[in-house]
Amino acid sequence: CAITRPREFPWTPHPISSLSPTPDHRRPCRLRDVTQGCRLEAPAEAISAWLGSETAQSVLAAAADLSSSPPEGKAVWTAALIEDLAVEVRCSEAFVAVRRFEEGPGDGARAEVGPLDAPALAMRTAALATARRLAGARAVREDVLHDGVLLLDRVLSSRDARARTLRPDALAAACLAVAAANAGAPLPGAATLDPGLGLTQEALDAAVAAVGAALGAGTNAISALRILKLYMERLGVDLGAGGEDAAAAVGGRALADAHAALESGHLLEVTPSLGAAALLIHARREAGLTPDWPQILVGLTELTLEDPGLQNALGALHGPR
Structure with a gap:
């Protein structure tokens, strides 16, 4: 589960990321700065329970006193929700194109790569x-x-x-x-x-x-790197100018690992969407980010960690080549 809030609040002087997990205000989540704001990452059950606690309410109220200017507060949150919905729609449409490419119409446009001699x-x-x-x-x-x-x-x-x-x-x-x-x-x-x-x-x-x-005229190509960036965009990262820090906060070394995988060929026989998922999951684990595979990406891809294809991709990531 992840909750994003706008980076700039006209009605709060302090970013929520300034909150510290003091003994009195422990939270079961990590705070991550992303381009669209600050994300609270944790298992859904844990973060839901914490957000409903009196401790959480007191901490959040100290950072953003909505009662002082409710119209402005509502406007900001409305804008944030509209922005997130636009990102969801854009990413969903892009992933439809990914699926179409990987499934292929039978004209040679399929994405898989067979064993190379x-x-x-x-x-x-x-x-x-x-x-x-x-x-x-x-x-x-x-x-x-x-x-x-x-x-x-x-x-x-x-x-x-x-x-x-x-x-x-x-x-x-x-x-x-x-x-x-x-x-x-x-x-x-x-x-x-x-x-x-x-x-x-x-x-x-x-x-x-x-x-x-x-290729039978099927010369379209959507690489694992391109799909990895799509996953990051859905997680709130804008990979435009200055997006490297946000990408690292959400995906660890996933982008660098994608370049390394290109050279090693470890993901040669893995479809790009599964390869991108494996890169992101591995990098998030290495960086100590939770969850490994956010629910928001389960919704986008319909992939779960138990998926055999995804498990195969994770195994291939560090296999011999």
């Missing part, structure tokens, strides 16, 4: 290095890079003969180009993409066509 893993290592270099040189967004690598992994797992004859750097450039085009930020042509690659426009176009052929 040794030659494919070697090609992936070389292509990933090129993709990282190109993304850095062209200031490609990190989520676009992760989408491109998901395309790369799906192509390699397809065992498409044509795709496997491509040079790793050509395959990397093609997958990144497709992901960037999907995101509405197309990369420049081969001549300016990276002169050091020695890749002609004709060769790049051929590689893009090979990617489309290998």
Whole structure:
């Protein structure tokens, strides 16, 4: 359970996060600053019992005396509820797109990646290095890079003969180009993409066509990183400028772990939504955040900690690769 309050209260001089768990005012929850405000995190039963206690009422009344200006107080809370509802609707619609992508219409758009044999893993290592270099040189967004690598992994797992004859750097450039085009930020042509690659426009176009052929034209990609950010948004984090601290308060090292998982390939055979959930749960456990998997995300995803797929993803996160 988590309760969010607006970051700025016109009717209270002190943020609720200034409250300390003194012997007289112990609370069974953690206070976390997020972009939308301050979150009280705890098991639902514990926080409900505490909020109904006289101790909690006295502490909260000291921080925000609603009786002094009820109209203003109601306006602030109404605005906060409207904002949270807008976030819920936005995230729910986005997760519908995630489900559609992962379930797939049977045209090759499915998200899963099958086992990679040794030659494919070697090609992936070389292509990933090129993709990282190109993304850095062209200031490609990190989520676009992760989408491109998901395309790369799906192509390699397809065992498409044509795709496997491509040079790793050509395959990397093609997958990144497709992901960037999907995101509405197309990369420049081969001549300016990276002169050091020695890749002609004709060769790049051929590689893009090979990617489309290998995936049956299903070249959409929604990576685990993108879904992880969606989960964080639903938990009240705005990952815009200055959102790193809020992300760490809610998700620990989840974002950094997502980048590490891209390199390790531990989540290769896990669907992105389960991989993102595993990353968030593990990072929250490591950071001592409770609950591991907030109820608000159970509502969004219909996933519980007991889900076999989620347990498999958690096991894969640190498996050998």
